[in-house]
Amino acid sequence: MALTMKHLFTPPVTRQYPSEKREPFPGSRGLHALVRDSETGEAACVGCCLCAAMCPSECIHIYTSDGDDHEKILDRYEIDTLRCVYCGFCVEACPYGAVVMSEHFAYSGYTREEFLYTKDQLLDNWDQHFGEKKGQQYLDRFWRPRRDDFSAARPAKKPGRGDE
Numbered sequence: 326m327a328l329t330m331k332h333l334f335t336p337p338v339t340r341q342y343p344s345e346k347r348e349p350f351p352g353s354r355g356l357h358a359l360v361r362d363s364e365t366g367e368a369a370c371v372g373c374c375l376c377a378a379m380c381p382s383e384c385i386h387i388y389t390s391d392g393d394d395h396e397k398i399l400d401r402y403e404i405d406t407l408r409c410v411y412c413g414f415c416v417e418a419c420p421y422g423a424v425v426m427s428e429h430f431a432y433s434g435y436t437r438e439e440f441l442y443t444k445d446q447l448l449d450n451w452d453q454h455f456g457e458k459k460g461q462q463y464l465d466r467f468w469r470p471r472r473d474d475f476s477a478a479r480p481a482k483k484p485g486r487g488d489e
């Protein structure tokens with residue numbers, strides 16, 4: 326009875342979502358994004374499929390084709406987020422730091438198709454969630470060590486016109 330009486334006068338902890346939103350905990354693993362290379366404007370992903378091989382849910386689907394110099398062209402990169410368990414293995418496995426997770430976790434939809442994120446959508450996620458300072462701080466704080474470790478492994482930039 327004393328416990329009940331005590332709780333009668335404590336303020337409720339219920340939040341009126343979505344009008345009252347809570348900040349995500351630091352390091353939360355949310356929606357994925359494909360890193361957009363600042364030089365080319367394209368995905369930094371080289372289509373090596375390591376992330377897909379590491380994914381325990383098998384929810385990453387990658388389709389590549391051969392380019393003129395036998396380099397891999399990333400045709401499609403898809404993540405079925407309904408199957409994802411947000412373990413972060415894909416991010417840790419990527420030798421190029423080309424896939425990241427954002428703090429954005431509150432996303433919803435009415436159909437299964439809305440949760441199948443395509444390459445363009447994942448690149449949009451990068452623009453949306455990592456374009457600003459806060460997103461970059463999140464990336465630097467939680468994923469940056471791996472990006473730095475492997476930055477030397479990026480393929481050398483091909484000489485463009487006028488570089489000779």
Ligand code: SF4
Nearest residue numbers: 380409410412413415
């Ligand atoms: S977070 Fe885990 S389950 Fe989700 S896509 Fe990456 S490796 Fe797969």
Ligand code: SF4
Nearest residue numbers: 370371373374376419
């Ligand atoms: S491991 Fe990285 S570079 Fe390789 S396919 Fe996945 S995201 Fe692309």
